[in-house]
Amino acid sequence: MTGMTLAQAWPTLFTPQDAQLLSGKQDLVVPFRPREQILRSGKVADRLLFISRGFVGNYRVDRFGRRQFLAIQVPGDFVDLPGFLLGHRDMDAEALGPVELCALSPEHLQSLEAEAPAVDRKLWRISMIDAASGWHWIFRLGRLGGRARVASFFCDMLVRLYARGLCTFDGFDLPLTQTDLAEVSGMTPVHVSRMLSELREEGICAFAQGAVQILNLPALFQTGQYRWDHLYLGDDLDREIADKAGMRATPKRTHVAL
Numbered sequence: 001m002t003g004m005t006l007a008q009a010w011p012t013l014f015t016p017q018d019a020q021l022l023s024g025k026q027d028l029v030v031p032f033r034p035r036e037q038i039l040r041s042g043k044v045a046d047r048l049l050f051i052s053r054g055f056v057g058n059y060r061v062d063r064f065g066r067r068q069f070l071a072i073q074v075p076g077d078f079v080d081l082p083g084f085l086l087g088h089r090d091m092d093a094e095a096l097g098p099v100e101l102c103a104l105s106p107e108h109l110q111s112l113e114a115e116a117p118a119v120d121r122k123l124w125r126i127s128m129i130d131a132a133s134g135w136h137w138i139f140r141l142g143r144l145g146g147r148a149r150v151a152s153f154f155c156d157m158l159v160r161l162y163a164r165g166l167c168t169f170d171g172f173d174l175p176l177t178q179t180d181l182a183e184v185s186g187m188t189p190v191h192v193s194r195m196l197s198e199l200r201e202e203g204i205c206a207f208a209q210g211a212v213q214i215l216n217l218p219a220l221f222q223t224g225q226y227r228w229d230h231l232y233l234g235d236d237l238d239r240e241i242a243d244k245a246g247m248r249a250t251p252k253r254t255h256v257a258l
Helices: 016-024 081-086 106-115 117-143 146-163 178-185 189-201 217-223 235-245
Strands: 028-032 037-039 048-053 056-061 067-073 092-095 099-104 171-173 205-208 211-214
Touching: 016 106, 016 117, 048 081, 067 117, 067 178, 081 117, 106 117, 117 146, 146 171, 146 178, 146 189, 146 205, 146 211, 146 217, 146 235, 178 189, 189 205, 217 235
Parallel strands: none
Antiparallel strands: 028 099, 037 092, 048 099, 056 067, 056 092, 171 211, 205 211
């Protein structure tokens, strides 16, 4: 099976020609083992990294060694694109399972700027979508209660994976432990275990052995107070998700041309 391509991941943003041009600039494909370190905070960002396969966790650690995940990235994402564009990493990242990354050097990106400036600007648009996802992450941790945090996170992973053809609305693979979920949700593993039990007992969703089973999709979205407007999906996909979740599609205007 081939890995995720740029055209598959961002079909409303990159044309097949754009994707082919950017893929042709990639230097190499780098494999990582489960739980292997990919990035370290404070290091120079010397490669643009595109996730072809697998899941990557971005995080920071406090002085006591306690970790807080800041993002879980999926096939089709760029690992810390803002850090690459700004020049250095401000977070750590590790492979959550087997991962393959496609790497692009700054020199090749500079040549891309000259050859196809529109493609370069589209990378900035992706970095803005990453920022919007970060704001949603802050909202989830800062405002929602325990059950809602877990439900909202599952909703977000479901929508992002579904948008890239990597799952159905019935469920998806998620290579996380309950400790990982606690570090995603800002709770203790014991608290997360209790929240997962409540979601399962109420017939909303179930999480076991690295997989999420969706039992009641509208209830999951309602429990998580979840909307996906921060992902800036295409109109058809937006309406499909809204229909499945029993919600209204996101009002939009045409974005500024790139």
